[in-house]
Structure formats: structure tokens, C-alpha cells
Amino acid sequence: MLKQCLTAALLMFALASSAMAQDNSTFRVTLLGTGTPNPNPDRFGPSTLVQAGNLNLLFDAGRGNTIRLWQLKVPLGSLDEVFLTHYHSDHVNGLADLWMTGWLPPVYAGRKQPFNITGPTGLQALTDGLVSAFENNAKVRIADEKLPPEANRFNVTEFDEQVGGVVYEKNGVRVTAFSNLHGDLIHPSVGYRIDYQGKSVVISGDTRKSKTVVEHSRGVDLLIHEVAAARPELLEALQRLQPIMNHHTTPQEAGEVFSEARPKMAAFTHFVLLANKDYPPMTPAETETATRETYDGPLAMGQDLMAFDLSGDKVRVIPWNSDR
Known part of the structure; x- marks a missing residue:
């Protein structure tokens, strides 16, 4: 039994080490969570992993980000910096889990340095x-x-x-924040642009149509943007939902x-x-059709663990395959 446990632990470590292997050419973006406050197991809370060179950067820490990271075999302790766009609960309710669980010693965690945020x-x-809420937990551990x-x-x-402006710069990676x-x-509420080796990605954050998002996104390799949709009949029947739409x-x-x-x-x-x-939710296909009324370019309907490889001449979309 002990031998089996040790073998399993070594296998997990090998998988983690393999997944962590990054070199200077790496520029990959993975959607860890594409959902909302709704407790949807298919769409976890908002969170995006950007791997640039040897750095692992996380943008927002919604529900379940720790699970998605370990599905990728990225140890929680390997994150170099976490960035938050704003303080709505669905963007931060996974932060305590990431902070405290990442401090534990197993291979899926293992942070030895302060939590950079x-x-x-x-x-x-x-x-x-x-820190105050988890004071007793910290003292005991x-x-x-x-x-x-x-x-x-x-x-x-x-x-x-x-x-x-520029809020982070390390190893050739520059992160710029904008309202x-x-x-x-x-308020506050921001988006981020990440530049590395002549390539760039913008994460809009939660926003209505914004000139600043457009300005920081002109000609970027990848623009990741939020979206909100509802059937007209629903908004007519439940006018209390309109303020939600007005925020997106x-x-x-x-x-x-x-x-x-x-x-x-x-x-x-x-x-x-x-x-x-x-009135059921609009489907991703219906959402894409509505987007095509005003846009005819490349578009990916994000899913949890969908990845984008920016290291080549073109942006490569990599759907999640649990077998990889």
C-alpha cells in the first residue's frame, strides 16, 4: 500500500513537472473559469492563467480556480503573481482557497514565498x-x-x-492596467494588457462597451472579453434584470x-x-450569431480550460481535452 502511494505521488510530481516545463518562447493563455456567480460546474468563476516565458500569472481568482489549475497540473505554489480586476465576489471568492491551499506542502501546492498580488x-x-479571518488557521498550521x-x-x-499604467514588469513580461x-x-474596475516578445493579450475585465478597452486592444494578438445576453422577452418580464445588463x-x-x-x-x-x-439562457451559438451582426473576424466561444497559444505567427486555439 505504501509503495502504491509513493508511486502515485511520484507520478503526480512527474506530471506536474512536465506541465510546468516552460521556456522563453512560451506564451499561452488558458481560461480557467468562464462563468458568473452561478454555481455552474461547467463554468467556474472568472479566472485566466497567462504563462509567458517562465512566469505564471493569474488574472482574477473566481470559484474553483485551484481545481482548474491542478487539472492543468500547474501547482498553486508556482504562481508568480495574481492580478485582480475588481472586487465583485465572483472574481475574488476563490482567493482564500488559492492563498491557503497553495501554502500546503503537497505537490499540488508548495508555495515557499509570499503570495504576490x-x-x-x-x-x-x-x-x-x-489575514484576520484565517489568523487561527495560520497559527495552528x-x-x-x-x-x-x-x-x-x-x-x-x-x-x-x-x-x-505599467503595474508589473519582469523577465520581459509587461502588464499594463487601464480603467x-x-x-x-x-469602482475600482480595470482591465489588463500583457505584452511579451512582441505579442500581446488584453483581458477586458467586467465592463460595458469601453473606449479604453478598444484603445489598449488595437491589433493585439488576443482580446478576451466578457459578454452578457438575455432574451428580450425575459428583460420585458423581469425589468429588475436590466441593471445587470447595463453593467456588461x-x-x-x-x-x-x-x-x-x-x-x-x-x-x-x-x-x-x-x-x-x-425563458432559457441564450446558447453560445445564439450568442455568436448575435456577435456576427457587428463582427466578421476570428472568434472563440470560450470554455473552461480552453487555451490559446500565442507563440507562433497565428493564435492557435486549443480546446480542452481531459486526456492530454
């Missing part, structure tokens, strides 16, 4: 609150399991959303963004597809 104003308050205290600490980089338009009362981008509006920015590849994430018992 970057975000707009309010991030320090958020991380201070987590340090005393009982001898976990390294320094790896339990947050290393916070906080910036003003109205200023934005977007999530709503009049929803319709397929037609997203198509206009794509047409103006002209990325090599556009992709949807964070599918806000409203519904009730009488």
Missing part, C-alpha cells in the same frame, strides 16, 4: 481582512505542521485605477469592440447569460 485601490483592505510563516504573507501592489466601464457605482457588454456591442480593435483572435469569457424557468 496586484490590484486597484482596496486590495490591501481585502488581503488584511483575509505554523505550530503544528511547521509551514513557513513567510509564505502565508501577502506581498501587495496596489494602484489607482484612474492612473493605471474600464463596469458601472457608475462600481451585449454580443452586438462586443462585436463592435472587436471590429474597432481588430485583434488577431477575439474570445468570450464570463458568460452572463440571464434566464428563468420560462
